[in-house]
Amino acid sequence: MPEDLPIVASGTGRDALRADCANCFGLCCVALTLTASADFAIDKEAGEPCRNLRDDFRCGIHTRLRPAGFSGCTVYDCFGAGQKVSQGTYGGRDWRSEPDTAAQMFQVFPVMRQLHELLQYLTEALTLPAAAPVHGELRSALGATERLTQGSPEDLAALDVSEHREGVAALLLRAGELARRAGPRSRSRDRRVRRGADLMGARLRGADLRGADLRGAYLIAADLRGADLRGAELIGADFRDADLSGADLTGALFLTQMQLNAAKGDAATRLPELFARPTHW
Known part of the structure; x- marks a missing residue:
């Protein structure tokens, strides 16, 4: 359980x-x-x-x-x-x-x-x-x-x-x-950030990822501390051991509790209202 x-x-x-x-x-x-x-x-x-x-x-x-x-x-x-x-x-x-x-x-x-x-x-x-x-x-x-x-x-x-x-x-x-398309969008985008991208261990601390398409992206052990993920699409994104400390996921699209449970985070990580903050954070 x-x-x-x-x-x-x-x-x-x-x-x-x-x-x-x-x-x-x-x-x-x-x-x-x-x-x-x-x-x-x-x-x-x-x-x-x-x-x-x-x-x-x-x-x-x-x-x-x-x-x-x-x-x-x-x-x-x-x-x-x-x-x-x-x-x-x-x-x-x-x-x-x-x-x-x-x-x-x-x-x-x-x-x-x-x-x-x-x-x-x-x-x-x-x-x-x-x-x-x-x-x-x-x-x-x-x-x-x-x-x-x-x-x-x-x-x-x-x-x-x-x-x-x-x-x-x-x-x-x-x-x-x-x-x-209708939500917040980053004015500048890291070309690595795309659907299905291999971002394992990527250094994305403080990155502006608003409205990014991260469907199926491999974000295993990625540094996402302080990243702005508002409006980002996250179906199938792999967040195992990704560091979401201080990141903003409010308004993220198709986020699941399972993705959060697989990641690291802290009290400063901003989550949509429907989600529970994992006890191991």
Whole structure:
């Protein structure tokens, strides 16, 4: 159970897209493969419960995940897919008491997670006034994605989510471009700063990145101290170990809690209202 994610009740809208670990059967602790690394202290195959998962589906080392070598667990975010699969798709039937559901449930969970991630992006895109020209298409895509999440376990297990994801991604790209065009823009731009750029370890301290297109950019261990990221588009940007101390991310587009959890920051880092400041900052 990620220590940096706020635990909220299941519900509708944005609340339903935030992890509610109390209503999940520890799916991220079982369904996913872990590889021993700086992020995980152990190797674990998909379908094998983590050794720290208790009988009540809670994490036995929740309060000391980072010092115990499980920092990757504090970064992960299921976007509310865990409780949706546990309480919705399977109606509260857990894989321990009904082991015949286990293999399928663990197959359904990563599919649901991808759908919930898309729901989060689509929900945000509909709040962007500048994206009004595509709001109708966004609402249609949101409805179609929600309907997919309500499918049967068999439908979800068989779903090839990649095709649906590609269509939504193209629509989000248009929404992001409209929002960036209407928002704050840097007058001077580092030519390295572009979509999908390799900015690993880049020195961007104090950089004016307002309105930058950083979709899919590799910002691993980048120095972004004091950088201005207002209005920057961040879908898929990799912020692992990036230093966001004193950076301004208010108004950043398609930022996720998972990206913040993967980064470093401090009390001076400015965040959008909906996000929690990670406890390790």
